[in-house]
Amino acid sequence: MISKTVIDEFKTIVGENNVMTNEVDRQNYAYDAAVLEPVIPAAVVRPSAGEEIGRIVKICNDNLIPVTVRGAGTNLTGGTIPLEDGIVLLTNRMNKVLELNEEDMYVRVEPGVVTAKLAAQVAAKGLFYPPDPGSQAVSTIAGNVAENAGGLRGLKYGVTKDYVMGIEFYNAEGNLVTGGSKTVKCATGYNLTGLMTASEGTLGIFSEITLKLVPPPKASKAMMAIYDSVEAATETVAAIIAAKIVPCTLEFLDNFTINAVEDFSKVGLPRDAKALLLIEVDGHPAEVEEDAQRVEDICKDRGAGRIQVAQNEAEKTKIWEARRTALTALARLKPTLILEDATVPRSKIPAMVAGIEVLAKKYDIPIGTFGHAGDGNLHPTILTDKRDKAEIHKVEQCVSDLFDIALKLDGTLSGEHGIGIAKAGFMVNEVGQSSIDFSRTMKKSIDPNSILNPGKIIGR
Amino acid sequence: MSNLNELSQLLKEIEDQLADCMKCGMCQAVCPVFTETGDEGDVARGKIFLLERLGDQLLHDAKGAKKRIEKCLLCGTCGANCPSGVKIIEIFLKARAALTTYVGLSPVKQIIFRGMLKHPKRFTGLVDLASKFQGLGISKANIDQGTCCSKMMSGLIGDRHFKPLAKKPLHKICPELDTAPGKSGIKVAFYPGCVVDKMNPEIGEAALKVFAHHGVGVFMPANQACCGIPALASGDKQTFENLLDHNISRFSNAEFDYIITPCATCSSTIKEIWPMMAGGQDSKHYPAIKMLSEKTMDISQFLVDVLKVTPVQGGGKAAKQVTYHDPCHLGKSLGVYSQPRTLVQANPDCELVEMNEADYCCGNGGSFNLQNYDLSCEIGMRKRNNIVATGADIVATSCPACMMQMTDMLSQNNDTIRVKHVIELYADSME
Ligand SMILES: Cc1cc2nc3c(=O)[nH]c(=O)nc-3n(C[C@H](O)[C@H](O)[C@H](O)COP(=O)(O)OP(=O)(O)OC[C@H]3O[C@@H](n4cnc5c(N)ncnc54)[C@H](O)[C@@H]3O)c2cc1C
Ligand code: SF4
Ligand code: SF4
Secondary structure, X not given: OOOHHHHHHHHXXXXXXXEEOOHHHHHOOOOOOOOOOOOOOOEEEOOOOHHHHHHHHHXXXXXXXXXXXXXXXXXXXXXXXXXXXXXXXXXXXXXXXXEEEOOOOEEEEOOOOEHHHHHHHHHHOOOEOOOOOOOOOOOEHHHHHHHOOOOOOHHHHOOHHHHEEEEEEEOOOOOEEEEEOOOOOOOOOOOHHHHHOOOOOOOOEEEXXXXXXXXXXXXXXXXXXXXXXXXXXXXXXXXXXXXOOOOOEEEEEEHHHHHHHHHHHOOOOOOOOOEEEEEEEEEOHHHHHHHHHHHHHHHHHOOOOEEEEOOOHHHHHHHHHHHHOHHHHHHOOOOEEEEOOOEOOHHHHHHHHHXXXXXXXHHOOOEEEEEEHHHOEEEEEEEEOOOOHXXXXXXXXXXXXXXXXXXXXXXXXXXXXXXXXXXXXXXXXXXXXXHHHHHHHHHHHHOOOOOEOOOOOOOO | OOOHHHHHHHHHHHHHHHHOOOOOOHHHHOOHHHHHHOOHHHOHHHHHHHHHHHHOOOOOOHHHHHHHHHOOOOOOHHHHHOOOOOOHHHHHHHXXXXXHHHHOOOHHHHHHHHHHHOOHHHHHHHHHHHHHHOOOOEEEEEOOOOEEEEOOOHHHHOOOOEOOOOOOOHHHHOOOEEOOXXXXXXXXXXXXXXXXXXXXXXXXXXXXXXXXXOOOEEEEOOOOOOOOHHHHHOOOHHHHHHHHHHHHXXXXXXXXXXXXXXOHXXXXXXXXXXXXXXXXXXXXXXXXXXXXXXXXXXHHHHHHHHOOOOOOOOXXXXXXXXXXXXXXXXXXXXXXXXXXXXXXXXXXOEEEOOOOOOOOOOOOOOHHHHHOHHHHHHHHHHHHHHHHHOOOOEEEEOOHHHHHHHHHHHHHOOOOOEEEEHHHHHHHOOO
């Protein structure tokens, strides 16, 4: 329970209507997109300015109230599941683009700006913000930074961290801290910008973010290659990279996903295909033509049964339809969908895919695998029903095995979804106890009262 | 109020549908209510979560939850875009029924639904009487829109700008019809819907004129009842079922090829909601409901898909620029987008200009407008701004409820753009 005095203080800061304390209102901030038990917070507070964040955090620190900051609540690892005696600090009233600087190619934004809206505003000025997580229609920039979100364009353009130039955040005492700058280069002090990226609300609360922009590519070409063996598809991926071509997107769909997509949208995919690659190259028109031709040759060379090259925008849209509907198609098969993102070095993708197939058989659980083959980040998607306790137990074991496989292949627990609560217990397997101790020591000195999203990433 | 266990039992029916929601949050991108409020409790994901919690008896404030769940336009935008294919409208309607059974229907709604709407003759009689006295205490609000506002009634209806009840409703102009098919060889049953009958009879007249022009026989029985959606949206399943029975008795014994309505909401209610809510295949009326639902068609869809009406060349400069608003219940519910536009283009005096976000909800949402007028206006203003930005002379649509909302918004802003039903524009082309 939070005292009435504290609640009144919150109300003085953000206004009566922006503090929610009744049961129904609070229930709606108990969950996110992770398949985990919800926890009802004691209150929800909606600031409209950075300075208000500072004052709220200070009160929380003084009263030992945990703060869980929330953007759109679409993370898949429980990063926004609050504590019972804590508050949720909701950022979506802070959704302004503060400055879009075309000359120096950066944009300064408030934390709650929605990714796709920002990308559209940037595009309208003839510039490009590449990170495009599948949730971009609703996800917030601060949520992207705090999870270091990736997207389809990761292979060539990198992920969110590659675009964060500067950050302003409030620390546990409620003081404003600044990291990075508006310059292309910056060697001033510790790399706080880097530290805050992927920090999942545990080290500070972002109030302003400066993001790098780039010129958009002038042309692009997409194609689909169909394979009757997973190995041939993954060898193609390696061969493309070895040929020093960097497609902007290089996606993989396995047989299970191909069939799910075909059931759902009837786009005419061959049901017996073992794997499918979707490849897009972009850049200068002449370069695009040349790269596309070479990629096509490599696909043929490595045994692609059929290759379809999009001749125009409409055909391109159709080719991407298969990837766009993959999650949708899988989601319709079972009530609960668990989207994993364990990532391996890309040369290990065949071994990873084989490992996943073994797990699906061992636990007798349907798993559809698709994702960013170009950067080794597959999404094995487990289909289940969270109401079936026995099956969920099996699923948990399966996920645990999946992590083991990824780690044995020199991979990592998470390519882009973060650790949150869901994977906190597995961290030690990847990084070892001393790395966790180091992180805990750091957290302890930055947030001595452990009020900033406690329990996430490094447990407690 | 009884215990939570009872409510939990009532919600069992939708348990499986609720479980289909994977809490991805993608519905935030499209929900008009959430777009204004930014509050998770206003979007489908939040409402579904509340229902799950009620089902699991982990939420105690059922009244509060009911209010939240009813803060919804029932526009179906979330459902049309949900990656998981969650049957959101079905969930919401069934949940409203369960919550109303549990919490009880408000006294005002009891009078409106059970005392009036349920009895079509009494309802029509009362409205006829009201139309005679409505001059009292209302003043003209906007000459261009033909709207009024009422100081005397502002406690009840706020500062709305509304069109007065028709002096002569459709059922007075044309009490009933049963004509043989003409050159088209087709006979339709005509279901004008309450709003057309009582407020916009000119739309009904336009429809009848068009049927005559195309040689379509018309069956229009007297004493038709409301389609039932207002009662259902308020969780009053009993009244809904009575209205359904009444309409079945009016229509199911006659011979016709299609049921045509000029109201998008009536079309989608008969086509989708009747079979969904009428007790499933075991109900005694199921065959009749199935037949009626299969035969129901929006009027523009009928004219374009069945009678093959096509666009005509406007001879260069058309006299009027017309923009079109997609009613949620026609576009997102039934997938009818192109046919009403074709009807506009079938009038040589009309040139179609698209507005931005043509299929974004107008914010009316039936009783939503009554219970959340400020929010309804914020959503409506977005529509108004998109309409005005086109510079069009006329905004056309296919739903009298959307027309009411757009008229109110335009009138409040003293805009001169006229609001018309597409069938009026099409009828105008056949002097
Ligand atoms: C359908 C679907 C598709 C997805 N696709 C992708 C994908 O392609 N790639 C990918 O990487 N992820 C993907 N995700 C996961 C998720 O969308 C991303 O992690 C996204 O970055 C979360 O943004 P959000 O605004 O929803 O953040 P939230 O879920 O609200 O928060 C995420 C974390 O950020 C912290 N946080 C939020 N705001 C702040 C702030 N102001 N200061 C400090 N910390 C803050 C929170 O405390 C939390 O720990 C997907 C999710 C879904 C449901
Ligand atoms: S989009 Fe559908 S599945 Fe996703 S949260 Fe909304 S209702 Fe649930
Ligand atoms: S039906 Fe419309 S208003 Fe209601 S939750 Fe869905 S999108 Fe929002």
